Amino acid sequence: MKVHAMRIPFALVAVLVAACSVPVAAQTATGTLDKVKAGGSIGVGYRDASLPFSYLGSNGQPTGFGWEICGLIVDEVRRATGLATLAVKTQAVTSQNRIPLLQNGTIDIECGSTTNNAERAKQVAFATNYFYTGTRFLVKAGSPVKSLADLKGRKVVSTTGTTNMLVMRKISREQNLDIDLFGAKDHAESALVVQSDRADAFAMDDILLYGIRANAANPAELAVVGEALQVEPYSIMLRRDDPVFKKLVDDTLAALIRTGEFERLYKKWFQSPIPPKGINLNAPMSKELLANLKALSDKPAE
Template sequence: MRHSILVAFAAVAAACGSAALAQTTLEKVKANGSISVAYRESSIPFSYLGADGQPTGFGWEICGKIVDEVKKATGRADLKVETQAVTSQNRIPLMQNGTIDIECGSTTNNSERAKQVAFAINYFYTGTRFLVKAGSPVKSVADLKGKKVVSTTGTTNYQVLRKVNAERGLGFDLIAAKDHADSALLVQSERADAFGMDDILLYGLRANATNPNELAIVGESIQVEPYAIMLRKDDPAFKKLVDDTLVALIKSGQFEALYKKWFQSPIPPKGINLNAPMSPELRDNLKLLSDKPAT
């Protein structure tokens, strides 16, 4: 009997959940009078906690512009913004079950994830590049022949470098370090010639170094991947609102101003400048306005 009651309760709960998710995001937000905006706690400079413990960043500011448009679309000037911290592990499930309505962080838009969630127009591109000592002869992948190259264990970057090494017959010694800080330290202490990782993370590591001028980021990007705002799947009306907001920011010049603010100017909490120039891929997409995923 107890088992039957539990099964019945679960069925009712599932039905209620399905009914809630049957609403479009705009319908849900209008009915609830609130929108749940997800942030990352340390995804600098996209979405992270500032000195005041509140979310901030490039993606977070863009989310704020989107919320303004949601208020207009729903007629809810009193719309409440509920914030929700997410991680790499739980961000997609929380989007699928309706806990969060939008996520503006450093989420890669790829084909596998596109089976579970939707993505807006790509708003950043990153690829594997290399951190080296300033003045190093290493300027490209070809220069790694016979060198010592480090990457962080468990990352896609490590797998990419292993593949490139085999395919091009470069014969470099690929070392695995436990985290990004250890990888960078191997280069700084000259125990490795280069550290391969997402370029935006390398810019952050260089900016936080004791002497940033001692380090350089070199090489063409390998396996470039886009970051995009994440949304629920099969909700074309909300995706259009988000895409239209991004297009308006891009065409007005506000997007580029936000980029300069967060990637090429001192940012909180330490006033560090990442000095990360806009990639050719992102510049191209400001014209193409594509949401194409990485394969």
């Protein structure tokens, strides 16, 4: 669905802000639920190639683990606002624009594969962590690259705007690996760079690499290698300073976990054949995720 501008009285807000001499960034006129109720719609951001969290299915529409969970959150928003009908305005987002689009109100919630870390938490809020992953490497099958040490002096690509770029830059510097690190616009382009021999490896969250490999024309031509460099949580992204909406999202996740629906969805997307090629990622829950299903923490990565 094409996104249209939401009819929100920004001009009125600007006048009130000016009259009170309060900076716009510090002003929270209404929360997300008020905004949704007033406009009759909610903006939902998705990724088009973050399999199995959020990606485009064969019908060209968003699908995936995170996408389904966000659909259940939207149902709770509909109930909380008392709206008979609630328009869902979908918006594709990238690693570079997902935070600005959330901050400026284009989207109200982002359902993808966003790492919850302390730096991003200065700009946005995060719901309860719902997945944990670590940076590994996608290479061509038969590549001499098997570990981080093998990347010394080699070309490595990662997606611009991701934490993986920062991790690789830091590790290369600390371990004197002299890695030639450069960015690509999205995960699909990063993978293509490796497939076309323009880079020796694609550094990214391991679960996304498994998804990219599964979705490749010939999965056997690619391999995921190396030990995870760090473990980081994924979380649904929200606007800051909106405790009412965050509570609704966190309560929805808690209910899904308590009823077993979260586990059912996990098995559907990580331990069963998934579209478009019916490949099973065979990715059981990590010990970190199992622990957080009890803790229900939104603790960011360091």
